[in-house]
Amino acid sequence: MSTDQLNELPATEIVQKIATGSISAEAVTQACLDRISAREDAVKAWAYIDPAYALTQARILDDTTNKGPLHGLPIGVKDVIDTSDMPTQMQSSAYEDHQPKTDAACVAILRAAGAVILGKTVTCEFAGSFPGPTTNPHNPSHTPGGSSSGSGAAVADYMVHGAFGTQTGGSVLRPASFCGTVGYKPTYNLINRSGLMFAAENLDTIGLLTRTIDDADLLMSVLLNRPRSEVLPGDAIPKIGLCRTHHWESALPETIAALDDSVERLTIAGAEIVDIALPSSFADLSAARNALNDFERSRVMADLWQNEPDHLSDNIAKQLENGTSMEFATYQNAVILANDSRAQLDTVFGDVDFILAPSATGEAPEGLSYTGDPQFQGCWTILHVPTISLPTHLGPNELPVGIQLVGRRWRDETLLSWSRWVVDKLGTWR
Amino acid sequence: MSTDQLNELPATEIVQKIATGSISAEAVTQACLDRISAREDAVKAWAYIDPAYALTQARILDDTTNKGPLHGLPIGVKDVIDTSDMPTQMQSSAYEDHQPKTDAACVAILRAAGAVILGKTVTCEFAGSFPGPTTNPHNPSHTPGGSSSGSGAAVADYMVHGAFGTQTGGSVLRPASFCGTVGYKPTYNLINRSGLMFAAENLDTIGLLTRTIDDADLLMSVLLNRPRSEVLPGDAIPKIGLCRTHHWESALPETIAALDDSVERLTIAGAEIVDIALPSSFADLSAARNALNDFERSRVMADLWQNEPDHLSDNIAKQLENGTSMEFATYQNAVILANDSRAQLDTVFGDVDFILAPSATGEAPEGLSYTGDPQFQGCWTILHVPTISLPTHLGPNELPVGIQLVGRRWRDETLLSWSRWVVDKLGTWR
Numbered sequence: 025m026s027t028d029q030l031n032e033l034p035a036t037e038i039v040q041k042i043a044t045g046s047i048s049a050e051a052v053t054q055a056c057l058d059r060i061s062a063r064e065d066a067v068k069a070w071a072y073i074d075p076a077y078a079l080t081q082a083r084i085l086d087d088t089t090n091k092g093p094l095h096g097l098p099i100g101v102k103d104v105i106d107t108s109d110m111p112t113q114m115q116s117s118a119y120e121d122h123q124p125k126t127d128a129a130c131v132a133i134l135r136a137a138g139a140v141i142l143g144k145t146v147t148c149e150f151a152g153s154f155p156g157p158t159t160n161p162h163n164p165s166h167t168p169g170g171s172s173s174g175s176g177a178a179v180a181d182y183m184v185h186g187a188f189g190t191q192t193g194g195s196v197l198r199p200a201s202f203c204g205t206v207g208y209k210p211t212y213n214l215i216n217r218s219g220l221m222f223a224a225e226n227l228d229t230i231g232l233l234t235r236t237i238d239d240a241d242l243l244m245s246v247l248l249n250r251p252r253s254e255v256l257p258g259d260a261i262p263k264i265g266l267c268r269t270h271h272w273e274s275a276l277p278e279t280i281a282a283l284d285d286s287v288e289r290l291t292i293a294g295a296e297i298v299d300i301a302l303p304s305s306f307a308d309l310s311a312a313r314n315a316l317n318d319f320e321r322s323r324v325m326a327d328l329w330q331n332e333p334d335h336l337s338d339n340i341a342k343q344l345e346n347g348t349s350m351e352f353a354t355y356q357n358a359v360i361l362a363n364d365s366r367a368q369l370d371t372v373f374g375d376v377d378f379i380l381a382p383s384a385t386g387e388a389p390e391g392l393s394y395t396g397d398p399q400f401q402g403c404w405t406i407l408h409v410p411t412i413s414l415p416t417h418l419g420p421n422e423l424p425v426g427i428q429l430v431g432r433r434w435r436d437e438t439l440l441s442w443s444r445w446v447v448d449k450l451g452t453w454r
Numbered sequence: 455m456s457t458d459q460l461n462e463l464p465a466t467e468i469v470q471k472i473a474t475g476s477i478s479a480e481a482v483t484q485a486c487l488d489r490i491s492a493r494e495d496a497v498k499a500w501a502y503i504d505p506a507y508a509l510t511q512a513r514i515l516d517d518t519t520n521k522g523p524l525h526g527l528p529i530g531v532k533d534v535i536d537t538s539d540m541p542t543q544m545q546s547s548a549y550e551d552h553q554p555k556t557d558a559a560c561v562a563i564l565r566a567a568g569a570v571i572l573g574k575t576v577t578c579e580f581a582g583s584f585p586g587p588t589t590n591p592h593n594p595s596h597t598p599g600g601s602s603s604g605s606g607a608a609v610a611d612y613m614v615h616g617a618f619g620t621q622t623g624g625s626v627l628r629p630a631s632f633c634g635t636v637g638y639k640p641t642y643n644l645i646n647r648s649g650l651m652f653a654a655e656n657l658d659t660i661g662l663l664t665r666t667i668d669d670a671d672l673l674m675s676v677l678l679n680r681p682r683s684e685v686l687p688g689d690a691i692p693k694i695g696l697c698r699t700h701h702w703e704s705a706l707p708e709t710i711a712a713l714d715d716s717v718e719r720l721t722i723a724g725a726e727i728v729d730i731a732l733p734s735s736f737a738d739l740s741a742a743r744n745a746l747n748d749f750e751r752s753r754v755m756a757d758l759w760q761n762e763p764d765h766l767s768d769n770i771a772k773q774l775e776n777g778t779s780m781e782f783a784t785y786q787n788a789v790i791l792a793n794d795s796r797a798q799l800d801t802v803f804g805d806v807d808f809i810l811a812p813s814a815t816g817e818a819p820e821g822l823s824y825t826g827d828p829q830f831q832g833c834w835t836i837l838h839v840p841t842i843s844l845p846t847h848l849g850p851n852e853l854p855v856g857i858q859l860v861g862r863r864w865r866d867e868t869l870l871s872w873s874r875w876v877v878d879k880l881g882t883w884r
Contacts, residue, residue, distance in 0.1 A: 352680035
């Protein structure tokens, strides 16, 4: 096998081949570094990477006989998640060269399973909406989405096999949809958040950017100490809830087309598809999410806001001003609305196996100053349900357009199983 | 006023007197330092304190014309909560001299409101159950409880006016009950946890040790940007649910007597008291809490467990072994039981205004190697309800015995209002 394909193989194949000794961890890491070397000037996905150090880690793994389930697999880490051997800089001058003491929980677990922590991926400033330098790997004049910009772009561009992202509004699924890769936001709190710099702790969820469902499932099986999710038979017949959400009017033609096409082809594949209308009270979840975000972020960042405000963008300063002056009753009402809405989810789901919904408004918008509209992702984030963007479609500018599947809380394996089934039926955009 | 009483005054009086200029912040801090100087050899409540630095902070506040709502008030911080100007050492040699970059959210907010962060209080190792050196201020051969050992002892011993603690099992309310002070665990996630070293993030709750309800309410009003809670009229008539919980058989005579006496005197004061029996399924919450604790802690500490296990006590190592080997299904079932139990809370509460329950098994046990049984606190922690221990009674060894009040989630002000009413009726142990 030629070394320059190793960066493109699925993670599941990489770990199998390393386990059987047919390839080395060093060769896999070298293939990723070669791709980065060729493409990073255009994509700008990495906030920190030390090629020599990465190769050293890979060589150490090659010399280790006790092989973990991810032995030799390169992984990227969004730069708001702590790493003990690399700085964690939050895309902010306030955290320039900041070196955490320990790995975040999610990093330590993958590392203990043999992963090569390849480097830190670009985040929007403090996982908010003020973008870093990353471009869309399919057209550098378009945004990659955010705030997990570097993770989405690096995985889609074959620079690394998988990466951690985080989602407070739409920060995992939107870059996944825009870059054309799998973006999986688990149930809230499923991936341990120790070592994550919070944005808003009632919303923040660590997720994964990967190229296949199997790769996301592999990483989750290690993070959670669970078996791989069930592979459903091809003739399984799901009942699917089609949910356009309260934000449907912002869907662009390519997103409407992607949903229409999905409905048509999944119906042909045997699925029963029913419309699901969200309760009217859910329309207020968007404002509630903003209230949670600003109130909590103003507390998370209270020290910086007091002592180093010059390091902060106007964008984030506006949120901090709003959150600092917000009366508790506004926040309290938002939390109670969110809790009450979650309590209605069993009724919303009824007897469907999963929900099909828009993933983003459309293709990645042109320009790098705005990472796109988070509404289609954020309305599910505040509900704490697991969601996944599947890289199924293309838009008019030949840029990817995803579709979103939504599962029940704490039933992530079921969502992953059905996601695999859906991708098998619809194929991917490339 | 004599300076040596300032450490004993309620926080509410301190901030009033400083605001009107009748006392200085320096005098208040000096009074606390004098008390610490006299008593610390016996009590051992402080993990870190720099008297000269504390006085400097107080003097700077005295020179500041723009006075915040906590101007000059000394506050202690449990040593698992980050401070930008003092080490945060987790009662572990693995974190010796560890200096965080920024203040935790809760510290930054109080500091911005004018509080003097006096020092760091002793915690059990990583807020678990392996104790630090702190003794019970009322009898040094007895435990102060844990894991917020130093916060409970320091506040009870008039070393500081209030302190942050954290509760994952019973770590705020048990030291409060054993040391004879107010211990308040808010609704889960009400006090922002950014900058807290997690033990188990589905359980960890930052709380307060204070000497009065008004003092806890004052600090919460600043942390949350809300008005002070309502002062109920003396002739208010609550309906109280008396809940002995599934752990009643472990209640010692003094706890039984404290509840009996409370029921008798609150009835005389006009309260209607009804028995509340928890659903039988709640009996499994204790095992569920242990599963959450061990599974999540093993992830939080994955880096240390891999790389510095020699720094860890056998006590915590056992939890980490258990959590690392735990299958996800065990954890998942525990989370689902906890969620389902929370969904039943409206039914459990019915129409009562609050629940009255045992706070701890009894007086602080003799010996410093065991911080006491957490069951009476932990069964409420996993339910995410606000709870408060009131310093109302004394046991056979002249050590304090608290009672516990429990409120509805996100209705903390109501619980604080009724707590004030109950203390007014029952008085305190000293």
